[in-house]
Every structure is written in C-alpha cells, then in structure tokens.
Amino acid sequence: MENLRAIIDIGSNSIRLVVYSYSYEKGLEEHHNIKTVARLSGYLNEQNEMQTEGIDRLIETLLNFQAVLNDLHIKQPVIAATAAVRQASNQQHILERVCQETGLTIEVLSAKQEAYYGYLAVVLTTNIRDAMTVDMGGGSTEVTLYKDKQLVESYSFPFGVVTLKNKFVSGDVPTLHERKAIKAFVHEQFKEQPWIQGKGLPVITIGGSARNIVQIDQNRKNYPLSGTHQYEMSLEDIRSIDYLMKKISFSERKKIDGLSSDRADVIDGAIITFETLLELTGSTLFMHSRKGLREGIIIEKLEENKEHTFFLDEVDSSAIRHLHGKFAIEAADNTDLIDTFQKLRGQFAEAGWIQDWSDDPEMLTYAYQLFHFGKQVDIESASQHTFYLLTNSTLDGFTNKQKLKLALLSSYKNKQTFQQYIQPYQGILTMQEIEECREAGALLRFVHSLQTTKHSSIVDATMFAKGEDILLTLFTRGSFVLEAYQAAKMKKHIEKLINRNVILAFEVEEIT
Incomplete structure (x- = not known):
C-alpha cells in the first residue's frame, strides 16, 4: 500500500x-x-x-x-x-x-506540545465547541480548556497512572486508605489551576486508561453500538466503576471484559483522577475521544506538507466524504431530489401528519447521500449491510445517538425491518426520536426511489389535502416514465405513514 x-x-x-x-x-x-x-x-x-x-x-x-x-x-x-x-x-x-x-x-x-496535540485531535474529530480535554498517560496528565474550538488554557500535571501507583500503592491494588491519599493528591494538584474549577463543560478524555474505563462501562451495560469514539458517560457511571473496583480482587479484575490485563493494577488512578476532575469542573458529561496525541501529530505533519484537509467546522461532512471513499459510494449529487425530500418532509410535518425533525437537518441530507449504500456489498441485502456498516463505523462528529439515527434513516426498507433494527437499541433513542426516524425514513425511501438514474427528471414537489386523500404533484423536466413507475410502486410507504390515500400527479416544467 x-x-x-x-x-x-x-x-x-x-x-x-x-x-x-x-x-x-x-x-x-x-x-x-x-x-x-x-x-x-x-x-x-x-x-x-x-x-x-x-x-x-x-x-x-x-x-x-x-x-x-x-x-x-x-x-x-x-x-x-x-x-x-x-x-x-x-x-x-x-x-x-x-x-x-x-x-x-x-x-x-514538551508538556505544552503534548497537551496541544491532544486538543487538536479532539476539535478536528468531534463537534463539541466548548470543552475540557484530559489525556492521562503513565507519567503525566494533560488538561486543556477550549472555547469555540480555540485553545484557551493548558497544563501538564506531573502524575499519571504509573506514577500514582508507584507513589501511593504498595500492593497490586490500592487499599481504601491509599485511594483516599490518591484522591487528596490529585484534588490538590487540580486546584492549583483555578481555570479548571466550576466550568461545567463536557470533559473529553484521551488515552488508553480512559478507553478501558469506557469499555468496562459498555460491557456492564451490554451497550449494543461498537466503538469508543464519542461514547458518553456520567459522573455516576464513573463512581459505579470505582465502586466495582473497590470490591473485587486483583485476580477478578483481570477477568473484567474491557479492562486490559496490563492496566489492571493502574486503572484505579485513572478512575479517581477522572472522578475528581468531573467533581471540580461541575461537569455532567464525560466523553471519550479515540483520537488523541498520535492523530494530532500526524495531522500537523499533513498540514506541513500541504496535504491537510481537516477543518474545525467540517467534521461531520468530512466523515461522510470519507465513508464515500472507503466504500466506493457514488456521490448522490442530485440536489433537486434532496431539496424535494427536505421540502416534502417539512410540508408533512407542518400538516401534522408526521413529527418534525428535532436533530440537525443536515443529517437528513447525509442519510439521502448514504441511502442503501450497502448495495456495494450485496444489492439484495442493501438495507441490512447499510445498517451494519454505519452502526459499526467510527464517524467523526457524530454522537452515538446521531450515528444510530443515520443508520436507521439510510437503511430504511419498511416498517418491519425498521423495528427489527431498532430492537437492540431501544435504550439509546427516546420513543419520539425512534418515531421521527421511522417517519423520515419512510419518506426518504419514497423520494430516493425516484432517482432511477444518476440524473432524475424530478425537480420539485408539492402536496396538499384533497378531501381525505393527499394530492402529491411531482414536477419534472423531460421524460418521467421510470419515475412514474417507481412513484406508483413506492407511494405505499407514504400511505402507511399517514394512513391516507396518495394521488400522484406529474407536471412537466418547461426548460427556459
């Protein structure tokens, strides 16, 4: 390669x-x-x-x-x-x-460089605009504060998981007295930097110890989505893992799924450090970034060679572009149909037949661009492959909730398969969010079917109630034989959605 x-x-x-x-x-x-x-x-x-x-x-x-x-x-x-x-x-x-x-x-x-590279990787691979980052290694812990994705403060603390163990722990795992000593030490260290306290911002963690804590949390919750990037936890989650570590032996913790055996004797220092930092900052959100120091260094090298195409405000759109590249997806550049989908969704929501979309509207555009791209694996099971690939891919800029929503939208086939897909993920989305995805997915399925070739003749659409029926008018340029066939075949998805009969009409727009 x-x-x-x-x-x-x-x-x-x-x-x-x-x-x-x-x-x-x-x-x-x-x-x-x-x-x-x-x-x-x-x-x-x-x-x-x-x-x-x-x-x-x-x-x-x-x-x-x-x-x-x-x-x-x-x-x-x-x-x-x-x-x-x-x-x-x-x-x-x-x-x-x-x-x-x-x-x-x-x-x-230098300590400043180490802190900077971690910050750089985080702001270029997540959409969190204001946050604190913490990168805890074996011998040091770097903490940064950034606002509007611009670095404001950074500091490197002279302790890490290995040095905390060597300084405070006499055996394989710390005693209750040793744990209290670690917490008191870390607390005093953090208090020396006033800018850390009371910010109430998300705390984004970097590094192997943080990743292990996330993996432990995912396993104890039977979390169904794969990957640790942008996984979210609360202070209570950290405390629950802390409690678990206190009550089990060293040999037992070596068997915990998600905890690397080589970190079994040092993980306590990381748990106590993160717990203390969350308490001091007043943060309610602990998020892990799989991207850190190494990615930050590589990105800077790319920038030096004028190859850098990572931008602070284009994290999610870049992630979609990279999916297209990795899976050889032909770009859906038919903006008329994408606009038609967004317009119809808005009209149906305004009429009260479906719920409005509560997430970023750009998500619906991304779903259109990725719709059934799993056909690259097998055309007959395009929906299944689409859902699997999206739920098992790392998507920079997308929270786990958003990644699941994108997968549900892009893979929509019918109500039955939608319910099969969502079943293991019930706890991640609310019932309202699930319904929003199902409704938008059904409409997306209909509109995307009108793209029978790369350049569909459909350029616009309008709908209004005609008695108990819905009149859906599709405006076209040129021949619309294939589009008319597909529309008649797929309108059932809309009819089931709103429980009304849909009457289709086509009007040819003159090309000026």
Missing part, C-alpha cells in the same frame, strides 16, 4: 507503533497498531535518572518496531516521546544511545 505513514509513541506506560494512510477521499485510516507495555516511568530513580534496564527495554522495542517498518517499506517514522523521557535527567544519554543502536531520532515533546 502506498502513502503509509508511521508514528512511534513512546509513553510512560506503553510504547506503540501505529501505521496510517491518508487521502482526501478516505481520510486518515489506521492499518496497524502494535503495543508493548514498557512502563518506562517505573525505571526512573529518585534522581529521575532512567536506569539502564529501562533504556535497554526502549531500544529492544524500537528494534522490533523497525523490523515491522522495514517489512512495510516505511523509512522515516515520526518518533515522539512524552513524560518518561521528558522527565529523565539523563535524557541526552537516552537519545544518543537510541540513535547509535537503532539509527532512529526521537523527538521529545
């Missing part, structure tokens, strides 16, 4: 090699993700000097990663080191040994 790019993230807890490719059509795609748990911060002595064993472990890992990169023909990976190497008093010696024995050059990120 061409245009592969690699980044080696040398963290305090783990060292990770991630291989990406990037194109305007498909966006940033992850192809390989290899992790080694090195716990480098554990090799720092009281003078913050990294011991020889730690440096040897780092070099051994980098040599193993080099072999992978050679197989992939990637010659110049980006290598970024964070807190463990940054804090090492013998940092220069570490860098020189690595260069001599591997030929690789490490860039040691």
Whole structure:
C-alpha cells in the first residue's frame, strides 16, 4: 500500500507503533497498531535518572518496531516521546544511545506540545465547541480548556497512572486508605489551576486508561453500538466503576471484559483522577475521544506538507466524504431530489401528519447521500449491510445517538425491518426520536426511489389535502416514465405513514 505513514509513541506506560494512510477521499485510516507495555516511568530513580534496564527495554522495542517498518517499506517514522523521557535527567544519554543502536531520532515533546496535540485531535474529530480535554498517560496528565474550538488554557500535571501507583500503592491494588491519599493528591494538584474549577463543560478524555474505563462501562451495560469514539458517560457511571473496583480482587479484575490485563493494577488512578476532575469542573458529561496525541501529530505533519484537509467546522461532512471513499459510494449529487425530500418532509410535518425533525437537518441530507449504500456489498441485502456498516463505523462528529439515527434513516426498507433494527437499541433513542426516524425514513425511501438514474427528471414537489386523500404533484423536466413507475410502486410507504390515500400527479416544467 502506498502513502503509509508511521508514528512511534513512546509513553510512560506503553510504547506503540501505529501505521496510517491518508487521502482526501478516505481520510486518515489506521492499518496497524502494535503495543508493548514498557512502563518506562517505573525505571526512573529518585534522581529521575532512567536506569539502564529501562533504556535497554526502549531500544529492544524500537528494534522490533523497525523490523515491522522495514517489512512495510516505511523509512522515516515520526518518533515522539512524552513524560518518561521528558522527565529523565539523563535524557541526552537516552537519545544518543537510541540513535547509535537503532539509527532512529526521537523527538521529545514538551508538556505544552503534548497537551496541544491532544486538543487538536479532539476539535478536528468531534463537534463539541466548548470543552475540557484530559489525556492521562503513565507519567503525566494533560488538561486543556477550549472555547469555540480555540485553545484557551493548558497544563501538564506531573502524575499519571504509573506514577500514582508507584507513589501511593504498595500492593497490586490500592487499599481504601491509599485511594483516599490518591484522591487528596490529585484534588490538590487540580486546584492549583483555578481555570479548571466550576466550568461545567463536557470533559473529553484521551488515552488508553480512559478507553478501558469506557469499555468496562459498555460491557456492564451490554451497550449494543461498537466503538469508543464519542461514547458518553456520567459522573455516576464513573463512581459505579470505582465502586466495582473497590470490591473485587486483583485476580477478578483481570477477568473484567474491557479492562486490559496490563492496566489492571493502574486503572484505579485513572478512575479517581477522572472522578475528581468531573467533581471540580461541575461537569455532567464525560466523553471519550479515540483520537488523541498520535492523530494530532500526524495531522500537523499533513498540514506541513500541504496535504491537510481537516477543518474545525467540517467534521461531520468530512466523515461522510470519507465513508464515500472507503466504500466506493457514488456521490448522490442530485440536489433537486434532496431539496424535494427536505421540502416534502417539512410540508408533512407542518400538516401534522408526521413529527418534525428535532436533530440537525443536515443529517437528513447525509442519510439521502448514504441511502442503501450497502448495495456495494450485496444489492439484495442493501438495507441490512447499510445498517451494519454505519452502526459499526467510527464517524467523526457524530454522537452515538446521531450515528444510530443515520443508520436507521439510510437503511430504511419498511416498517418491519425498521423495528427489527431498532430492537437492540431501544435504550439509546427516546420513543419520539425512534418515531421521527421511522417517519423520515419512510419518506426518504419514497423520494430516493425516484432517482432511477444518476440524473432524475424530478425537480420539485408539492402536496396538499384533497378531501381525505393527499394530492402529491411531482414536477419534472423531460421524460418521467421510470419515475412514474417507481412513484406508483413506492407511494405505499407514504400511505402507511399517514394512513391516507396518495394521488400522484406529474407536471412537466418547461426548460427556459
């Protein structure tokens, strides 16, 4: 594969090699993700000097990663080191040994850079305009505040999950006294930055420990949607997981679905830190971002090479474009039919026959553009494949609720299949939201069927009540034989929706 790019993230807890490719059509795609748990911060002595064993472990890992990169023909990976190497008093010696024995050059990120890259990834892959981010690694915790997607404050705290364990915990898991000591320490650290307190903004988490907490929450709730990006939790959810960890043994927690065995002894520090931060900020929303430091660095490199096509205000539209690229979806550029769908939906809602759409209206346009794209897999089961692919894809800028709505709209076939699809997801959407999706999906099914070729002759539509019936007039340019056939065949979706007979009429507009 061409245009592969690699980044080696040398963290305090783990060292990770991630291989990406990037194109305007498909966006940033992850192809390989290899992790080694090195716990480098554990090799720092009281003078913050990294011991020889730690440096040897780092070099051994980098040599193993080099072999992978050679197989992939990637010659110049980006290598970024964070807190463990940054804090090492013998940092220069570490860098020189690595260069001599591997030929690789490490860039040691400053605390400000580390915080910035996490912020950058978050604002370019979510639609949250005002928030705080927290990236908790093994040896440091970066917190930022941004408003209207612009960075306002940032700070790197000199503690992470590994350093908290080493400082406060004597065994595999903390005692009640040790947990209280961790909480008191973290609380005092956060209070030293007044801008953190009382903001009441969403807290967006980054990093492996946060991801594990999300996975634990998803498993304990039997959450039906896949993926952790933009998954939302509350302070009570965090407290419930904290309570679970307190009452089980170390061997039992190793068996918890969603918790990596290599984080079983350090996860408490992350839970307590996030709980404390939410309490101090007064936040009611904890959201996880799967995109963080590594994506932020890659995006900046793309920008330097003038390849960057990520924009603060185009997160969701870019995600739709990338779906088109990944699944070879032919763009639905028939704006007349998209406008016709939006117009008819508005008219039906105004007449009181269907509910109004309470989410972003652009979602309906995206649903039209993706309608039954699963036919690329199999035309006979286009609806099923569409629903599966959308509910199992990471869509930047879409909350889990919105992703489910998009899947229901884009896959609409009939009322029966709609009810089958929604059954496992009842708790995610309200009954009103489910009904909105069903109604809009039925209308979408009808209008999209009029696109018999890439360029349909339908350019507009109007509807009004004619006694107990509905007269639906479709305005066309040129021949409308195929469109008339499809309209007659598919009008049943509207009739079932409003429980009225639909009379179709066609008028040819003169081309001026």
